[in-house]
Amino acid sequence: MPTSSKNPVSRSRIITRRSFLGRSAAATGAAAAPALLPASAWGADGQVAPSNRITVGLIGHGMMGRGHLGRLLSAPEIEVLALCEVDRTRLDAGLAAVAGAYAERSASGAYAGCGAYADYRELLARDDIDGVVIATPDHWHSPMSIHAAEAGKDVYCEKPISITIDEGRQLVHAMRRHGRVFQNGSQYRTSPSIRRACDFIRKGGLGNVTAAFTLWRSMGEFIGGGRFQPYAACVNPAVTGKYYAPQDYALPEEPVPDGLDWDLWLGPAPARPYNSLYHINPMPGVVPWSFCEDFGVGPSTWYHSHAADVLQYALGYEESGPVELLHPGSGEFPTLTCCYANGVLLHLVEGWDQVKSLYQAVPQEAQLDGSFGGVVVGERGWLTTMSGGSGVTGGPEELMAEYRDPRHDVDLGGKDHHGNWFECIATRGKPHSHEEIGHRAASLGHLTIIAYKLGRSLKWDPAREVFPEDAQANRMLRRARRAPWHI
Numbered sequence: 001m002p003t004s005s006k007n008p009v010s011r012s013r014i015i016t017r018r019s020f021l022g023r024s025a026a027a028t029g030a031a032a033a034p035a036l037l038p039a040s041a042w043g044a045d046g047q048v049a050p051s052n053r054i055t056v057g058l059i060g061h062g063m064m065g066r067g068h069l070g071r072l073l074s075a076p077e078i079e080v081l082a083l084c085e086v087d088r089t090r091l092d093a094g095l096a097a098v099a100g101a102y103a104e105r106s107a108s109g110a111y112a113g114c115g116a117y118a119d120y121r122e123l124l125a126r127d128d129i130d131g132v133v134i135a136t137p138d139h140w141h142s143p144m145s146i147h148a149a150e151a152g153k154d155v156y157c158e159k160p161i162s163i164t165i166d167e168g169r170q171l172v173h174a175m176r177r178h179g180r181v182f183q184n185g186s187q188y189r190t191s192p193s194i195r196r197a198c199d200f201i202r203k204g205g206l207g208n209v210t211a212a213f214t215l216w217r218s219m220g221e222f223i224g225g226g227r228f229q230p231y232a233a234c235v236n237p238a239v240t241g242k243y244y245a246p247q248d249y250a251l252p253e254e255p256v257p258d259g260l261d262w263d264l265w266l267g268p269a270p271a272r273p274y275n276s277l278y279h280i281n282p283m284p285g286v287v288p289w290s291f292c293e294d295f296g297v298g299p300s301t302w303y304h305s306h307a308a309d310v311l312q313y314a315l316g317y318e319e320s321g322p323v324e325l326l327h328p329g330s331g332e333f334p335t336l337t338c339c340y341a342n343g344v345l346l347h348l349v350e351g352w353d354q355v356k357s358l359y360q361a362v363p364q365e366a367q368l369d370g371s372f373g374g375v376v377v378g379e380r381g382w383l384t385t386m387s388g389g390s391g392v393t394g395g396p397e398e399l400m401a402e403y404r405d406p407r408h409d410v411d412l413g414g415k416d417h418h419g420n421w422f423e424c425i426a427t428r429g430k431p432h433s434h435e436e437i438g439h440r441a442a443s444l445g446h447l448t449i450i451a452y453k454l455g456r457s458l459k460w461d462p463a464r465e466v467f468p469e470d471a472q473a474n475r476m477l478r479r480a481r482r483a484p485w486h487i
Contacts, residue, residue, distance in 0.1 A: 048076045048077045050079070050110065053076075053077055053078060053079040054078050054079070054130050054131060054422060054425055054426070055079050055081045055128055055129050055130045055131075056078055056079070056081065056129065057081060057082035057083070057084065057115075057124075057126070057129045057132045057133075058072065058080065058082070058083050058084070058094065058133050058135070059085075059120050059132055059133065059134045059135065059136060059144060060084070060085060060134060060135035060137075060158075061085040061087075061090045061091060061094040062135065062283055062286075063283045063285070063286045064135045064286055064287075065085075065094070065135035066094075066097075068133045068135050068156075068418075069083075069094055069097055069098070070097070072133065073098065073101040073102075074101075075418070075419075075422065077422055078422065079111070080102075081115060081126070081128060081129055082114060082115035082116070082117060082123045082129060083095060083098065083114060083115070083116055083117070084116075084117040084118065084119070084122075084123045085117075085118070086118050086260060086261040086262075086264045086265045087257075087259060087261075087281065088118075088258075088259030088260070089257075089281050090281070091116055091118070095114055095116055102114075118261050118264060119264060120144055121147065124147060124148055124153060125151065129153060130154060131153050131154035131155065131156065131181070131425055132144075132153050132154075132155055132156070133156045133157075134148070134155065134157040134158060135158050135185075137265075137287075137289050137290075137295045137296060138158075138163050138287075138290065138295060138296040138301055139267065139268060139269045139294060139295050139296070140267055141160070141162060141163075142161060142162045142163070142167040142168060142170065142171045142487065143167075143267070143268055143481075143485055143487050144157075145174070145175075145182070146170060146171055146174040147487075148180075149174040149177070149178040149180045149182075150178060152178065152180075153180065154180050154181040154182070154421075154425050155175070155180060155181070155182045155183070156183045156185060156418070157183070159186050159301075159306065159309075159438065159441065159442065160297055160300050160301060160438075160442035160445055161184055161435075161441075161442050162439065162442045162443075162446075163296070163297055163446075163479075164477060164478050165442075165443050165446050165447075165465060165477045165478075166477045167478070167487060168442050168443060168446075169465060170487055171438075171439065172436055172439050174487075175434075175435040181421065181425050181430075181431065182431070182434055182435040182438070183417070183418075183420065183421040183424070183431040183432070183433055183434070183438075184309070184433035184435070184437060184438025184441065185417070186309040186417075186433045186437075186438070186441060187416070187417035188309070188372050188373065189309055189310065189313065189417070189432045189437075190412060190415070190416060190420050190433075191387065192409075192410055192412055193387075193391060193392055194373065194385055194392075196392070196408060196409065196410045197314070197383055197384070197392045197403075198310065198313050198314040198385055199408070199410055200383065201314040201315075201376050201383060202313075202314060202316055205378075205402070205403060205408075206377070206378025206379070206381060206382070206399075207378045207379035207380040208378055208379050209378040210344065210345070210377055210378060210379065211344065211346075211347060211359070211376075211377045212311055212315060212345070212346045212347070212375065212376045212377065213346070213348075213349050213352075213354075213355045213359070213374050213375040214307040214311055214346065214347075214348060214374035214375075215299075215303060215304070215307065215349060215350070215351070215352070215374075216299050216304055216335075216336065216348035216349065216350070217244075217299055217302075218241060218242055218243060218244050218350065219241050219242075219243050219244070219245075219246070219247070219298060219299075220237065220241030220242060221241075222290075222291055222298075222302075223235050223237045223240065223241055224237045224241050227277065227284055227288075228277065231249075234249055234250055234251050234252065235249055235251075244298070244299060244336075244448075244449075244452050245293070245297075245449045245452050245453055246290065246292055246293040246297060246449075247291070247292070248292065248293055248294065249291075249292060251277060252273075253273030253274065253275070254273070254274055254275050255274070256274045257280070257281070260274075262274045265278075265279060266482070267485050268481035268482050268485035269294040269295060269481075270294055270482055271482060272294070277291075278292065287301050290302065297442075297445055297446065297449065298449075299445070300442065300444075300446070300448075300449070303371060303372055304444070304445045304448075305442055305445055306371075306372035306373070307372055307373055307374050308440075308444040309433060309437060309438070310372070310373050310374070311346065311373070311374045312444065314376055314385055315340065315344055315346070317440075318437050318440060318441075319436045319437060319440055320340075320341075320440065320462045321340075321440055321447070321460065322338035322339055322340050322346065322444070322460055322462070323339060323340060323341050323459070323460055323461070323462065324338070324339040324457065324458065324459055324460060325337075325338055325339075325447055325448065325451035325457060325458040325460060326338075326339060327455065327456050327457045327458075329456065330456075330457045332457075333345070333347060334358045334359075335347055335350070335354065335358065336348045336451060338444065338448070341462075346374075347359060348448060352369065352375070355368060355375055356368075361375070361377050361382070362375065362382050363395065366393070366395060367390045367393045368384060368386075368393070369386075369389035369390050370384060370386025370387055370388045370389035370390060370391060370392075371386065371387060371388050371389065372386070372387045373385035373386040373387060374386075380399055381395050381399040382394055382395055383403065417432065417433075420432050443465075446477075447460060450473055450476045454476075458473055
């Protein structure tokens with residue numbers, strides 16, 4: 001693998017799409033062949049030879065990006081060669097973190113430095129980078145991932161991987177066409193406790209599964225927060241806070257902060273004036289922009305994309321999806337519900353109390369207080385796939401005694417989610433949350449939003465990825481992108 005750090009490309013240099021794709025085609029051909037690393041390269045002796053390190057660039061150094069950078073810098077098999085960030089303040093902070101982590105190696109000459117970029121295309125044009133981690137707002141996830149694949153890079157991308165079903169499918173095609181290793185950032189898929197619960201369910205531990213439940217909250221708690229109060233007249237939280245999908249808000253124009261390239265931040269999204277609710281330092285949270293439909297997908301950004309991955313894995317539909325979306329207006333169920341081909345129902349609930357109060361699916365004393373997962377109910381009992389809170393819970397006690405039996409332990413090889421990606425880069429294997437799984441997890445959120453916005457039930461063909469004989473719904477599978485950011 002290439003390891004030598006080249007001089008950073010000038011920040012003022014412009015790379016056209018034509019020149020970028022020309023470089024990408026050449027890089028793809030060079031990177032297509034699998035590369036296998038010896039066991040010693042993975043730290044068997046506590047060291048990793050420089051020639052065997054995986055070289056990585058980070059795109060996006062917000063709150064999630066900081067966490068990713070810390071993980072990359074702690075990995076002996078990884079060398080961070082470049083950072084890309086449209087906000088100079090955040091870029092400088094990232095460069096300082098890299099410099100601190102690699103200080104000794106830099107002093108000895110073993111590390112040649114970290115390139116700094118505002119335009120991600122300049123980072124992708126480097127031929128000495130093996131993979132990229134993408135931690136940007138959602139509207140950039142698919143375009144950047146696709147362009148990275150075209151440039152011959154492996155990809156770790158935050159969730160959800162898309163803001164439309166169509167662009168998610170294009171991402172899948174790009175990864176396969178260019179032979180890239182893709183990991184969706186749904187780290188709970190690589191949690192031993194979550195995998196244990198999902199495997200137990202998949203292997204019939206609950207008997208025939210009848211229903212599952214996961215959270216899908218309204219926008220109120222998010223846009224009702226203190227930072228939105230000065231903009232209450234524009235946001236109107238008393239009304240829009242009741243919505244379950246992101247909206248388009250006419251926020252006032254504010255001066256663009258020094259060091260922020262707002263046009264690059266917008267990228268393929270429609271042009272709109274800068275407002276600090278989208279982006280500001282210090283960072284007001286993990287995904288402050290997700291309330292706006294041009295940049296994020298609301299509840300799916302917050303937690304539903306986590307839960308969708310985990311639950312569809314537990315139900316055996318991680319590479320497919322539901323066949324019907326049942327709107328509460330139909331009178332069939334009190335909340336929006338997804339129906340799978342085998343008849344299993346996934347109910348979206350505002351809070352875990354509704355699993356008891358609306359559906360009477362679990363006992364009143366059931367402990368449901370986690371997140372990023374859900375509750376699965378079968379003929380033998382119920383089990384959660386939760387992180388945080390009380391973790392995995394279930395009942396009755398006889399079922400839980402069986403669940404705790406050591407024979408249901410899972411061995412993930414001691415790798416966390418990033419480590420699973422690193423290993424697959426070396427072996428060219430499929431990561432735990434590869435591109436198809438990431439696409440289907442994101443798609444579930446998109447489907448629920450489409451049904452909610454249309455206010456009616458929908459039939460869905462998960463194989464063809466269309467709403468049969470429903471032109472209105474099919475128009476919502478894709479959206480236009482601002483030139484020149486095409487995929």
